[in-house]
Amino acid sequence: MKLYYTPGACSLSPHIVLSEAGFTYELEKVDLKTKQTEHGEDFNAINPKSVVPVLELDDGERLTEGVAIVQYLADLKPEARLLPLAGTLERVRVQEWLNFVATELHKGMHPIYRAADAGEQARDFYLPRFKAALSYVAGQLQGKTYLMGEQFTVADAYLFTVLGWLNWINLDLSEWPVLQVYQQRVAARPNVKSVLGAEGLLA
Ligand SMILES: N[C@@H](CCC(=O)N[C@@H](CS)C(=O)NCC(=O)O)C(=O)O
Secondary structure (H helix, E strand, C coil): EEECCCCCCCHHHHHHHHHHHHCCCEEEEEECCCEEEEECCCCCHHHCCCCCCEEEECCCCCCHHHHHHHHHHHCCCCHCCCCCCCCCCCHHHHHHHHHHHHHHHHHHHHHHHHHHHHHHHHHHHHHHHHHHHHHHHHHHHHCCCCCCCCCCCHHHHHHHHHCCCCHHHCCCCCCHHHHHHHHHHHHCCCCHHHHHHHCCCEE
């Protein structure tokens, strides 16, 4: 398998899942400005949506959409317990989180990040909503190790990824001490640490 990724982007989430589940995989770095890969491929030809992540399977099939990729990977390695079995309520709870992170946090942050293009009004409008979403997550994590309790899941890989972007929008995670402790806890997982190192994200 090969993951097309950009350091620190949302492709970090499937990268963490690949590592946590114990897959053997290759990485191909994508420059999102030039849309070229590190080996000179035209990324737009690889993914017409022009975004990472892309997971290329060994038969050449390509998967896009982070939440679909992480669920596909986790189902291939149920023993890693990154996603409860299909048909259980716990499975749907993880999917609830994946969707929340994708829509309220990941894409909720977008107009704030792009405020310079979208106009400062966009930041004023979207920031309170985004902060309320973070406060909701902080409340849900109170007294828990991970989103689902003691078990690290694919939803944590995605949440951790998005929390890493707050400095891009001048938000300080210390406003939510629970989230700060959570971020440190996830960052300390040996597989996460090695993925951060591989993406050049360790200080
Ligand atoms: N719907 C896609 C969105 C992926 C996405 O937003 N990727 C960003 C990086 S986090 C990207 O590649 N942006 C490049 C661009 O907009 O040119 C998913 O959830 O996987």
